[in-house]
Amino acid sequence: MNESVFSDHVRDxxxxxxxxxxxxxxxxxxxxxxxxxxxxxxxxxxxxxxxxGESWERSxxxxxxxQDVYLSCILKRLTKLxxxxxxxxxxxxxxxxxxxxxxxxxxxKGNPIARRVFRNVRNASESLVDSGKANCSCGERxxxxxxxxxxxxxxxxxxxxxxxxxxxxxxxxxxxKSVHRECPASWRLIxxxxxxxxxxxxxGYKLGDLAQLLGNACKRPGMVSATETDDGDGGxxxxxxxxxxxxxxxxxxxxxxxxxxxxxxxxxxxxxxxxSKPRIRARVxxxxxxxxxxxxxxxxxxxxxxxxxxERLGMSRSTLDxxxxxxxxxxxxxxxxxxxxxx
Numbered sequence: 001m002n003e004s005v006f007s008d009h010v011r012d013x014x015x016x017x018x019x020x021x022x023x024x025x026x027x028x029x030x031x032x033x034x035x036x037x038x039x040x041x042x043x044x045x046x047x048x049x050x051x052x053g054e055s056w057e058r059s060x061x062x063x064x065x066x067q068d069v070y071l072s073c074i075l076k077r078l079t080k081l082x083x084x085x086x087x088x089x090x091x092x093x094x095x096x097x098x099x100x101x102x103x104x105x106x107x108x109k110g111n112p113i114a115r116r117v118f119r120n121v122r123n124a125s126e127s128l129v130d131s132g133k134a135n136c137s138c139g140e141r142x143x144x145x146x147x148x149x150x151x152x153x154x155x156x157x158x159x160x161x162x163x164x165x166x167x168x169x170x171x172x173x174x175x176x177k178s179v180h181r182e183c184p185a186s187w188r189l190i191x192x193x194x195x196x197x198x199x200x201x202x203x204g205y206k207l208g209d210l211a212q213l214l215g216n217a218c219k220r221p222g223m224v225s226a227t228e229t230d231d232g233d234g235g236x237x238x239x240x241x242x243x244x245x246x247x248x249x250x251x252x253x254x255x256x257x258x259x260x261x262x263x264x265x266x267x268x269x270x271x272x273x274x275x276s277k278p279r280i281r282a283r284v285x286x287x288x289x290x291x292x293x294x295x296x297x298x299x300x301x302x303x304x305x306x307x308x309x310x311e312r313l314g315m316s317r318s319t320l321d322x323x324x325x326x327x328x329x330x331x332x333x334x335x336x337x338x339x340x341x342x343x
Contacts, residue, residue: 006074006095010081013074029066031096035103040144049106073098101314113218116180118144118211119316123184124191125207130277133195134204144208148194156204162213165202169193170217180218184322190214264292284323287313 009024036042036056046053046061053059073095081091107115125148128134138146147156157165169175178189268288275281290313310320
């Protein structure tokens with residue numbers, strides 16, 4: 001595999017050379033196809049990414065998609081890619097990351113309810129594993145193929161049996177109207193429901209099967225609007241999320257001050273010492289490290305919304321909301337206030 005196709009092409013574009021555009025498009029075609037297979041879209045109709053056609057192989061949808069990817073991931077980012085080339089000598093990773101992000105965004109727009117339900121089931125499943133209420137033999141990141149088992153069980157239910165276990169909840173309109181919302185309350189509802197089903201004999205489930213079961217229930221007529229969302233705290237800044245309801249006026253002045261590095265350092269130390277689950281701890285530390293990077297880049301993170309940070313990290317907003325909620329329950333704010341008093 002040629003690992004410099006995109007880097008060489010960007011170099012050519014920066015000096016107005018367009019000789020190998022068709023070759024780059026052919027390479028990009030293969031890259032996009034791999035990404036489609038990775039996210040489970042290759043065998044689905046193009047309509048799920050908002051394109052026309054019977055299939056990706058038997059229509060012009062693939063060519064249209066590749067052209068859109070080329071425009072969005074290369075041409076519109078040419079200046080940034082050039083800067084990346086100067087800094088590291090390659091932009092391959094940056095282009096591949098942007099292709100994945102572009103397809104994920106199209107997937108979200110094409111089937112928003114299913115994506116929100118899947119994220120909620122994944123968050124609920126992750127919480128069950130981390131709290132010791134379920135087992136999973138998969139790696140660090142849960143996927144659609146991941147198998148979740150009740151404690152002491154060896155096999156998961158088939159998709160058909162899963163429906164019978166959840167039939168009571170599938171007929172509850174309030175439950176179905178809640179599970180698709182993008183907020184922590186939604187995945188906590190799924191978590192408590194699964195825990196109850198474990199107690200009633202559910203042996204386990206494949207994550208994708210449960211997400212599909214709940215997603216299909218959301219599609220029933222009159223159940224959920226495709227445009228209905230729960231924005232929650234997505235528009236709030238990350239400082240507001242952490243500081244709300246637990247800061248005095250003095251502490252709020254500290255948060256609004258110029259020196260944010262000590263604040264991030266205290267949160268990082270708290271996460272390292274007090275979050276016991278390795279998966280969650282690593283995720284929180286990654287979020288805080290990203291905030292530190294933004295500060296170093298000169299950005300004012302006081303105006304950074306949870307939604308924007310979640311997009312940069314490539315995670316759901318509800319997961320990030322929950323992670324920052326974990327940081328609310330620490331006396332670092334009190335320590336900061338005491339330090340101000342001493343100074």
